[in-house]
Amino acid sequence: MRISDDRYSRDRQRFDLALRFIQHEARTRTIRIWTGLTDDRIRKLYRSYICDDAGVNPARHRGKSPQQATFFIRTPHMRQETAVLASMCYLLGVMPASHVADAQHTLPGMQRGEALCEAFETYRRLVPAPRISFEHAVYLVTALARGDELRATLCADCNGLIVVDRYATHARRCLACEESRQGRLLLDA
Ligand SMILES: [Zn+2]
Known part of the structure; x- marks a missing residue:
């Protein structure tokens, strides 16, 4: 039994x-x-x-999953949204402790799947008019776990978590720190 x-x-x-x-x-x-x-x-x-649920009809997506790392970092606002989602994923245990080359195969599982839903739902509650779909969230955690396109790092000024292009060489700051820095530069000019 x-x-x-x-x-x-x-x-x-x-x-x-x-x-x-x-x-x-x-x-x-x-x-x-x-x-x-x-x-x-x-x-x-x-x-x-x-x-x-007769009234509920989630859209069904066919075809290929998202494949664009640049989607997450193309504008300051997307970087900010991505930072919120990535922070949730790290906090709730979606991310592995270190980089894994074969993330597509090693990441998926029940426990991590539940944590991913939790992280995604929290992100949707925190961000007004969120633009990152669940499929994009799956792509993001896989790319961050691989670490070959996108990397999670800390803002140089406030230590908040941000997501950057792996090859970016300039100083990395979150949107808030970047804006206050530009404000100071304008005042100094
Ligand atoms: Zn910052």
Whole structure:
């Protein structure tokens, strides 16, 4: 009995996580990789979710997942949003302790998937009109874990967490410190 109870609760956990991914408009492939459920079970779950909540209809994204590291750092405001999401991911244990080359395969798992949902939901609550989708969040944690395109580092002035291009060589500051610095420069001129 105990074995089947355990299996039942593990299955239940997988379904709960998959449902959370569906609510965040994750792709089927992403749900499969992070929960270990088959495409068939995900499709059934998706259909039952739609039937249960007639008013709710999360967009289904097909095709390729985001592949652009520059999306996160192209403007000061995107850098700020990315910093909030990345901070949540570090605080809630989504990120591994050190860089992993094979992050696409080693990162996904139930516990980390739950932490990722927690981080993403917190980010959505903190940022007004958030622009980073869940699929982008998956891309971000994978890229940060690999450390080959984007890196998390600390602002040179306030020590707040920021995300930068791995090859950026200039001094790294968060948006607030950059703006107050420019303000001071203008005053000095
Ligand atoms: Zn700063």
